[in-house]
Amino acid sequence: MSVKVDNLRVYYRTLRGDVQAVDGVSFAVADGEIMGLAGESGCGKSTLGKSLIRMDSRMRRVDGSVRLDDAELPIDDTRAMNKHRFKDVSIVPQYAMSALTPTRKVGKIIQELLESRGVRFAMIRPELERRLSLVGLSHDVLGMYPIELSGGMKQRTVMVLSTLLNPALLIADEITSALDVSSQKAVAETLVEFRDRGYVKSMIVITHDLAILYQVADTILVMYAGKLAEKAPAEVIIDSPLHPYTQLLISSLPEVGVTYEEKRLTGIPGRPPPLLNPPTGCRFRDRCPFAFDKCVDEPPFVEVEPNHSVACWKVF
Amino acid sequence: METAEPQAETVVAGTVVAPIGAAPRRRRGETLYFAFRNRKLVFGLSLLVFLLLVAIVGPLLTDREPFEFYDALGVSPSSEHWLGTTAPGQDVYAQFVYGLRASFIVGAVAGCVAAAIGMAVGFAGGYLGGIVDDILSMLTNVVLVIPTIAVLIIVGAYLSVGSLLTEAVLIGLTTWPWAARAIRAQTFSLATRDFVSLARLSGQGTWRIIVREIAPNMSSYLFLTFILLFGGAILIAATLDFLGLGPTDVMSLGLMLNVAVSNSALQLEMWWWFLAPGVGITAIVAALYVMNVGLDEVFNPRLRRT
């Protein structure tokens, strides 16, 4: 297994107590697998992604472990993680494309970043240029300022940079959200291209957009309120979801071809529970149309079919 | 042990993620909580309040007058003259407390004048943009480069500027530009927010929007600006008075220093004479600036370190 996460609990410290953002999450990502991590805002997917590479000072690992190729990652020790970052685990963070310093040329930004990691820019430049042309960018890009590039171009540049040292795991956090439709396709396909060429062994793609995941991910993991709801191959999740949340979520997505007059879609009433003092039992209980008395106990995340795991009493 | 509150932009279940750029949400009580815990603010404010009390109450505690001459010439502090006397025989304590009072008045008046002009120019330029902004910016830049001292020398030469209030108003008229620029910048960013568009869609006029939507959102910023103008005005007034360009019929701390230096107080080792006004000026300005830094930390949670 390339990545194995075991019962990970990451909480945010606040003045009012701990926000239980990631509350007992276990999964594995195989070599060569692109796993999509889906969910709405507040479900903990971004926290999970960040905690695999860099926990900021507000986050605190309470329990669990993360193993990469059988070695444990020291996720709560920032200094120790430094050795792994960029080379073993790499991230394309949310808003990465806006984080390129506007007053420096792209080439200089990349050079400084690489040299801060102990990589000689001159040596890696040919490979860098090769990969840039792979994503449709000429090496002139290195001599441009970020403002001269479009959103999609910047995002692809950042993706090349993050994968330059061939990390075993790439975490892509909402990399398509701020892009136009045509750029989204280009960026999403780039992910697959990188995996196919072996630049990255496995990927965790975090997004709220299930449709993009259907296009590029092998497996989709759906999170709700800090816990895992369902995990299955992409087609299975979309075509035959088992968890009520997944079912309701998918049925609330309008596709090209559906109109309001023909088929009125419905959303999910209510809001996710606050993670400051989460309710006991199944966290989707209050909004679930199928809730029954067993739901006051928290359902375990169990494999009910080959490669298909769900946390729902109704399914068991 | 570090505890900090996640900003509104981070993910907290139950609310839609507020995008980067939204104002960080804080309860009212929390602002006060942090206010009273901020050492700089507490220190600065206490010092300022103390000095203000001295300025108000000080003159009432003595029957000595600042311009009167007494028999004791150049004596060090005693029970008769609490802060000693000057070389010609004036009571230093009386001069000090009246001078302190003058400093506060100058600071307040100049601060108000500068703040009023700065706000008018800054709001108008920032909100209206276009040609109005171009003209006001030019005006701001022109006034910015005019040296205050040169203006006051010229004014002093041609008009009989005697009063404290004139000095205060003139200082106000020359220090507003940086406040205008700062306010303009803030107004620019607020004016693009959707709630301003919504106010326009509700039929509200320009000044109404500025006063009721934009300014309240900048209230902490405006407050800080005023404090800096206040402190700056006191410093400028002290400088002018020290150079002998200020009013001579009103006792001020700068004037005290002026007379002290021209009477070689330092060489004569009459430390009480120049130390009192020096400490006075330093104390007020320092109190204001420290308060400002503290307040900035209170209003802006990102700057907090404790």
Next chain:
Amino acid sequence: MLKLERVTKVYKVGTFGGKELTAVRDVSFELQPGEVVSLIGESGSGKTTVGKMILRLTPITGGAITFDGVDVSRLKRGRVKGYYRQVQGVFQDPFSSYNPIFKADRVFSMLRGAYFRQLSSAEWERKLHASIEAVSLDPAQVLHKYPHQLSGGQLQRLLIARALLLDIKYLVADEIISMLDASTRIDVLNLLGDLKARGLGVLFITHDLSLGHYISDRTMILRKGVVVELGPTASVFGNPQHRYTKLLLDSVPQLHTKWNGDGVLESYAVADDEAGVNGGSPALVEVEPGHFFAAEES
């Protein structure tokens, strides 16, 4: 009827307005009551600018916008209020639309002074509650709260309720659901559908083709400020004529069909395609009744 005729917006940029930037060029279309028209475009297409011009938030440089025959862009102060009684807008970011230091219902009380001064407190209360219920919210749950205490979905609905309070004829909805979660998006979208059935005309500005297809009767595709295709939604989506419309439709990620494997380099070419429509607006050619597209010179 809200009509745009050859509407153009040119920005002057640079110091003292040296250079010009054309954001919108010669856009013409009509909006009738009881219909939803989607204005679909990517970033830089000028779609938000069109919305702003209709709402008079930005001045129009050329052409005319008329509301029932009256030229909107040249209204005097007094008449503007009357216009806003008929046409209102809701914007993308619910948290930016509310002044954070005031309670959320202030957006309603702002209207009271301007439009409903003659109503008594009880009547105002009733009208307010009716509007809030019309958007499927419970007044007790949403009134007297600060914006940060409400969810994005509730905030957007309250803005729609605000617009309804005025008995508007047309609503400009600029990306109103892009910042909401998927599970709440559809509810707000359905609300627009209900309002359409009750006679409201909606200009639904979006970059998301699936949303546009779901809710709109007619669709307009905007690219770099120029209309490239316009017509009934079914025609535009089912029988796209313009190269750009086809590109957009191909790029949309679907839930049950995969993207056609043209290869990733083709996607880059599409995404980075800076070749705009040739300067000067190409004429619109009618391909089916009501379905127009911009014929390019090849």
